[in-house]
Amino acid sequence: MYFYQLDTRRDEPVNHALTEPAERYPRYGFKKLIQLLRRQGNTWNHKRVHRIYCLLKLNFRRKGKQRLPVHNPAPLATPQAKMLLSNGSTGHTGQKSWIFTCSEH
Numbered sequence: 001m002y003f004y005q006l007d008t009r010r011d012e013p014v015n016h017a018l019t020e021p022a023e024r025y026p027r028y029g030f031k032k033l034i035q036l037l038r039r040q041g042n043t044w045n046h047k048r049v050h051r052i053y054c055l056l057k058l059n060f061r062r063k064g065k066q067r068l069p070v071h072n073p074a075p076l077a078t079p080q081a082k083m084l085l086s087n088g089s090t091g092h093t094g095q096k097s098w099i100f101t102c103s104e105h
Contacts, residue, residue: 011052014049019056030050
């Protein structure tokens with residue numbers, strides 16, 4: 001029975017090309033690094049490059065979302081001013097009009 005064995009000699013150019021930008025940009029992930037390699041003219045298969053990327057242990061743990069702590073605000077205090085509305089008449093002008101006066105007690 002035959003089992004496939006990797007030819008690691010073919011991976012050396014990928015290894016060298018991948019370590020250089022990874023050292024220069026340590027916070028770049030796989031997607032940005034493969035973009036850099038493609039801009040340099042390398043057309044290696046992304047699955048092959050990702051396998052070597054993981055073998056070199058360049059993959060780092062992604063940070064999760066930083067969630068805000070639960071905040072239960074107290075209800076807003078409402079002022080307890082008493083307002084009285086009264087309607088007053090303007091006299092006998094023939095027109096119906098209302099005057100509202102506000103007074104605080």
